[in-house]
Amino acid sequence: MLNSKLPNVGTTIFTVMSKLANEHNAINLSQGFPNFKVDQQLIAIYKTILDSDTHQYAPMPGLPQLRYAIAEKVQHHYQRKLQAETEILITAGATQAIFTAITALVHDGEEVIILDPAYDCYDPAVQLAQGIAKHIAMEDDFSIDWQKVEDQITDKTKLIIINNPHNPSGTALKKADFDALTAIMENHPNLLLLSDEVYEYIYFEQPHISVNTLAKIRERSIITSSFGKTFHITGWKMGYIVAPENLLTEIKKVHQFNVFSVNSTAQHTLAAYLPQKDLSTLSGFYQEKRNLFRNLMAKSRFELLPCEGSYFQVASYKAISQEDDITFSKRLTTEFGVAVIPLSAFYEKPPKNNLVRFCFAKTDDTLIQAAEKLCKI
Numbered sequence: 001m002l003n004s005k006l007p008n009v010g011t012t013i014f015t016v017m018s019k020l021a022n023e024h025n026a027i028n029l030s031q032g033f034p035n036f037k038v039d040q041q042l043i044a045i046y047k048t049i050l051d052s053d054t055h056q057y058a059p060m061p062g063l064p065q066l067r068y069a070i071a072e073k074v075q076h077h078y079q080r081k082l083q084a085e086t087e088i089l090i091t092a093g094a095t096q097a098i099f100t101a102i103t104a105l106v107h108d109g110e111e112v113i114i115l116d117p118a119y120d121c122y123d124p125a126v127q128l129a130q131g132i133a134k135h136i137a138m139e140d141d142f143s144i145d146w147q148k149v150e151d152q153i154t155d156k157t158k159l160i161i162i163n164n165p166h167n168p169s170g171t172a173l174k175k176a177d178f179d180a181l182t183a184i185m186e187n188h189p190n191l192l193l194l195s196d197e198v199y200e201y202i203y204f205e206q207p208h209i210s211v212n213t214l215a216k217i218r219e220r221s222i223i224t225s226s227f228g229k230t231f232h233i234t235g236w237k238m239g240y241i242v243a244p245e246n247l248l249t250e251i252k253k254v255h256q257f258n259v260f261s262v263n264s265t266a267q268h269t270l271a272a273y274l275p276q277k278d279l280s281t282l283s284g285f286y287q288e289k290r291n292l293f294r295n296l297m298a299k300s301r302f303e304l305l306p307c308e309g310s311y312f313q314v315a316s317y318k319a320i321s322q323e324d325d326i327t328f329s330k331r332l333t334t335e336f337g338v339a340v341i342p343l344s345a346f347y348e349k350p351p352k353n354n355l356v357r358f359c360f361a362k363t364d365d366t367l368i369q370a371a372e373k374l375c376k377i
């Protein structure tokens, strides 16, 4: 028998739900990907790039022109002046960014704090680095009790991972959260922060607080972002890391052996496209979708939780059923024709909370049809 390095990892619920959605011809609001058309300007640029001499390896840290374009966006949105040569790394999506950062920085036996519910790629990366993932549950409203977090820190704690705006809950961290986190990092000078900000341009009533703006902690932080989320191109698997040079030097040592460099044609395309785009319009685009979905669902028996950012809406089905969330989600797909993700999928120790996650990165038609079905339950 092969001794698995990840004995507890099986087929993810995302795969299970998408397969079930296909088999039952259900509307798929489960996996987080857009089903609308990509900007035709982006496609036009890509076509020209494909006809040019862009098909060989890009430089290991990424095309300089793409790194400069990212540095300009970071300066514009967060007033942080980055050194594009040494503080930005282009990655194959945020997933590779996170995996590479954890592999490079976490040693055997070091602890990493993960706040549950959490995106599913953090824990396996920590395990493969032979680190110890310490899961701390958020409160019922998905706020974070920072005292609880600080209480879990030991002299072996290397890293805290935050995700803001948050998948799956759709919540966003507030100034008070960052004040508390900054105090913790000041009390523990060796602690590093991994701030997963893939939804940084999708926020609603309150502006996004990026770690890029926080001078006291950004010099000890790795920030990850994803062009997949920002430009509706999740299949391209393009993202990047912003980190201070001393951390990024270590991360690049791993990067050059797990991918060496990232898809060159996609990098050239994004380098030409990014400077032309006003990223501040993305929030408005998704806010309309969020509002449409919430308004349509107001007549349903689902209770919608607040949604402050990301393209996910969490809802309680307590008024409909007392089933566990996996059974309920499967039944929603097979009997009512809408696929969702049960929230327990994001926990090490799932609470009994009767919650499911809807993805509203869908055409208005899809959202209308899904809500019609959901309102009949």
Ligand SMILES: Cc1ncc(COP(=O)(O)O)c(C=O)c1O
Binding pocket: 032, 092, 093, 094, 095, 096, 119, 163, 167, 196, 198, 225, 226, 227, 228, 229, 234, 237, 238, 239
């Ligand atoms: C919170 C979070 N982090 C990271 C990722 C991965 O991003 P990418 O597709 O760029 O690898 C996702 C994708 O769903 C996500 O939701």
